[in-house]
Amino acid sequence: MQNTAVQTKSMWNSNLLAGLCLAFIAFLYFFSTNAPGSVVNNPKLQIFKTMFISIILEAMPFILIGVLISALLQVFVKDHTIRRMIPKNPFLGIITASILGIIFPICECGMVPAIRNLIQKGMPLYVATTFILVGPILNPIVFWSTFVAFRTRPEIAYSRMGLAFIVALVIGLIVYKFVHPDQLKASLKTVHNHADLNNRHDHGHVHHDHNHDHHHGHSHARLNKLVEVMGHTVSEFFDMGKFLLFGSVLVGLLQTFVSKDNLVAIGHGQGSANLLMMGLGFILSLCSTSDAFVAQSFLTTFSKGALVAFMVLGPMLNLKGLLMMSAVFKTKFIVILSLLVIVFIYAGTTLLEAFILK
Amino acid sequence: MFKVNAAIIHNYLRAVILLGFALLIVYLVASGEILLYVTPKLIIYLEAAAAGLFIVAAFQFYISFLSMKRTVIVCDCSHDHNHGHDHGHGHSHEPPRSIGRNIVIYGLFLLPLVFGTVLPNTALAGSLAQQKGMNLGGTAVNASSAPADLVELDSNEDPALKEKFKTTVYNRDYAKLGMLLYKQNVIEMKDEWYIEKLQAMNTFVDNFQGKSIKITGFVYREDGLPNNQFIIGRMAMTHCIADISPYGIITEAANAGQYANDSWVTITGTIDQTVYHEQKVMKIIIDRVEPAKAPSVPYIYPDWDFASKL
Numbered sequence: 001m002q003n004t005a006v007q008t009k010s011m012w013n014s015n016l017l018a019g020l021c022l023a024f025i026a027f028l029y030f031f032s033t034n035a036p037g038s039v040v041n042n043p044k045l046q047i048f049k050t051m052f053i054s055i056i057l058e059a060m061p062f063i064l065i066g067v068l069i070s071a072l073l074q075v076f077v078k079d080h081t082i083r084r085m086i087p088k089n090p091f092l093g094i095i096t097a098s099i100l101g102i103i104f105p106i107c108e109c110g111m112v113p114a115i116r117n118l119i120q121k122g123m124p125l126y127v128a129t130t131f132i133l134v135g136p137i138l139n140p141i142v143f144w145s146t147f148v149a150f151r152t153r154p155e156i157a158y159s160r161m162g163l164a165f166i167v168a169l170v171i172g173l174i175v176y177k178f179v180h181p182d183q184l185k186a187s188l189k190t191v192h193n194h195a196d197l198n199n200r201h202d203h204g205h206v207h208h209d210h211n212h213d214h215h216h217g218h219s220h221a222r223l224n225k226l227v228e229v230m231g232h233t234v235s236e237f238f239d240m241g242k243f244l245l246f247g248s249v250l251v252g253l254l255q256t257f258v259s260k261d262n263l264v265a266i267g268h269g270q271g272s273a274n275l276l277m278m279g280l281g282f283i284l285s286l287c288s289t290s291d292a293f294v295a296q297s298f299l300t301t302f303s304k305g306a307l308v309a310f311m312v313l314g315p316m317l318n319l320k321g322l323l324m325m326s327a328v329f330k331t332k333f334i335v336i337l338s339l340l341v342i343v344f345i346y347a348g349t350t351l352l353e354a355f356i357l358k
Numbered sequence: 359m360f361k362v363n364a365a366i367i368h369n370y371l372r373a374v375i376l377l378g379f380a381l382l383i384v385y386l387v388a389s390g391e392i393l394l395y396v397t398p399k400l401i402i403y404l405e406a407a408a409a410g411l412f413i414v415a416a417f418q419f420y421i422s423f424l425s426m427k428r429t430v431i432v433c434d435c436s437h438d439h440n441h442g443h444d445h446g447h448g449h450s451h452e453p454p455r456s457i458g459r460n461i462v463i464y465g466l467f468l469l470p471l472v473f474g475t476v477l478p479n480t481a482l483a484g485s486l487a488q489q490k491g492m493n494l495g496g497t498a499v500n501a502s503s504a505p506a507d508l509v510e511l512d513s514n515e516d517p518a519l520k521e522k523f524k525t526t527v528y529n530r531d532y533a534k535l536g537m538l539l540y541k542q543n544v545i546e547m548k549d550e551w552y553i554e555k556l557q558a559m560n561t562f563v564d565n566f567q568g569k570s571i572k573i574t575g576f577v578y579r580e581d582g583l584p585n586n587q588f589i590i591g592r593m594a595m596t597h598c599i600a601d602i603s604p605y606g607i608i609t610e611a612a613n614a615g616q617y618a619n620d621s622w623v624t625i626t627g628t629i630d631q632t633v634y635h636e637q638k639v640m641k642i643i644i645d646r647v648e649p650a651k652a653p654s655v656p657y658i659y660p661d662w663d664f665a666s667k668l
Contacts (some may be wrong), residue, residue, distance in 0.1 A: 002547060029371070045477070046477070046480050046482070047482060049477050050394065050395065050479075050482055050599050051472055051599055051600060052469075052470060052473065052564045053395055053470050053473060054395040054598045054599035054600060055598065055599075055600055056470050057383070057386075057396055057404060057596040057598070058395075058396050058400060058597065059413075060379070060383070060404065060407045061403040061404060061406060061407040061410075064410045064411070064414075067621055068410075085482050095581075148662045151531075152526070152529060153621075172645065214374055226417075227417060227420065229423075230413075230414055230417035230418070231417070231418075231421050233414055234372055234373075234376065234414055234417070234418045234421075237414070237621070238372060238378075238463075238467070240465050241467065243469070245467060245469070245470070246466060249466070249469075251600070255600060284600065286600055286601055287597060287598070289597055290596045290597030290600075290601045291599065293596040293597075293601055293603070293660070294596075294601045294603070297603050299492055325378040358374075
């Protein structure tokens with residue numbers, strides 16, 4: 001044990017040193033050829049920086065709420081409590097999920113951290129799936145912003161809500177019937193099993209110490225829980241946050257370097273317009289409260305069906321959210337879910353275009 | 359020994375990062391530069407987030423401090439036989455994964471903090487309009503749908519005026535605004551209702567022919583515009599920068615070519631119309647151009663409720 005510890009430590013040191021040296025060399029090279037001023041003021045960098053920080057800032061309140069809820073669930077809610085609260089009948093379960101989604105209008109940045117704990121506390125997978133799909137779209141704020149953005153064409157707002165609900169319902173049922181209920185990322189569980197076995201007695205000792213060392217002796221039970229919740233919040237924040245940040249980098253880069261015209265040029269013909277807008281929705285990862293306005297700017301370019309596809313797929317399946325989901329769910333499940341969402345939204349909007357959205 | 363050290367570093371680093379974000383938000387809100395990133399409506403949420411971050415950071419410092427004395431187990435995992443736990447805390451029984459990965463991850467978190475403090479906060483103007491494509495707010499020339507139910511507004515306006523602004527039910531709000539604008543001698547495009555006024559005027563382009571207009575914005579040229587034309591634009595923000603969209607009007611003058619892109623000007627002119635990208639849009643024939651100072655927060659915001667305030 002000791003040898004490995006020493007070995008790892010010296011590896012740590014030399015890797016770090018090597019990394020720093022490389023970074024330093026790159027830094028020197030770069031600034032020898034470009035004056036610092038020109039780099040800092042480069043317009044593309046400005047755009048990227050502004051986009052990047054803006055996405056993070058607007059997500060910040062929601063991700064904080066999400067990880068806090070997750071932490072509270074972790075500490076205060078016993079296992080299986082949630083399972084008892086949700087009706088057994090799959091239809092009712094899905095309706096419950098939809099209602100929950102309507103009541104809690106959180107951006108998906110907040111939902112994904114909470115969903116893992118909800119599932120562990122007993123929420124069935126298919127209910128959670130419906131919740132994630134429905135939550136970002138089926139709430140009063142999003143309906144209102146869609147309605148306003150397309151005030152001259154209210155059928156678009158209704159189509160968006162209706163399609164989102166139906167797609168979530170169908171996918172929820174499919175998940176209920178066909179998908180194995182255990183889809184949380186396995187690596188988390190196995191690691192922890194080992195850890196627990198090795199250190200059970202250590203944990204006991206530590207807790208003993210905890211109680212003695214607390215200053216507020218009388219309320220140490222409470223303080224323990226509070227610190228626990230906060231500690232969890234921080235861990236979840238960093239766990240989820242790294243996906244949010246990575247997603248923000250990607251979206252920021254895309255916003256900076258890819259122009260709308262390029263994308264528009266790619267879409268030809270009826271069918272592919274829908275696909276193109278869906279792809280755009282995926283890449284842009286806009287918050288569902290404001291994507292309606294971006295969609296509106298495409299009114300003269302694409303059909304209404306394509307816009308609805310953009311507005312339904314975007315919140316359900318997007319780059320930022322996908323990365324965050326990969327922290328929670330197994331890859332296979334994410335792939336299945338993505339395919340289902342894409343197929344049903346495409347089919348749904350094609351039908352809509354035939355009958356309602358001329 | 360090594361394990362405890364790594365845990366402490368992680369804990370303190372996290373506390374510092376959380377504090378950093380809180381401070382960044384406070385700085386941006388205090389300096390007003392937050393408006394360069396998000397709309398005014400979101401500020402209150404961000405202030406709440408900053409408060410939350412301060413609280414959480416404080417607790418994390420406390421935990422870090424504790425972790426120096428002995429190993430701190432943050433989660434109750436041994437008692438709670440629930441194994442589906444996140445392993446990313448300062449657990450002492452697990453050394454951090456590869457150091458390279460940790461550098462990348464923490465680097466990601468530090469990136470916005472570094473960017474936010476080191477790089478100057480700028481407003482985005484013309485350079486972004488290139489990416490997004492300018493909104494001229496026109497209506498399709500070949501609109502096939504015959505206007506079904508044209509309604510007149512009931513208000514106590516001059517009947518002749520109401521007749522001019524007959525429109526579909528959905529455009530009623532814009533009709534109301536349009537009538538107000540029509541009555542003005544010189545239509546001044548201020549920040550308030552910029553988008554709405556643009557929409558109103560473009561919906562009733564014919565009514566506004568020959569009217570005087572005064573407008574401030576940045577100069578922008580799109581591919582396909584002849585030399586004697588440029589677009590005068592403003593950037594509109596709905597929610598945050600990611601959804602920012604440029605709105606503008608085509609302007610025309612013989613000497614239009616002399617105005618540099620991204621320069622700010624105030625134009626006084628007469629409204630005309632033209633067809634651009636198969637849309638009928640308004641156009642300004644320039645009478646006078648004056649240089650203008652770019653406002654520090656140059657964004658305009660939509661106002662959903664504008665109809666009730668007319």
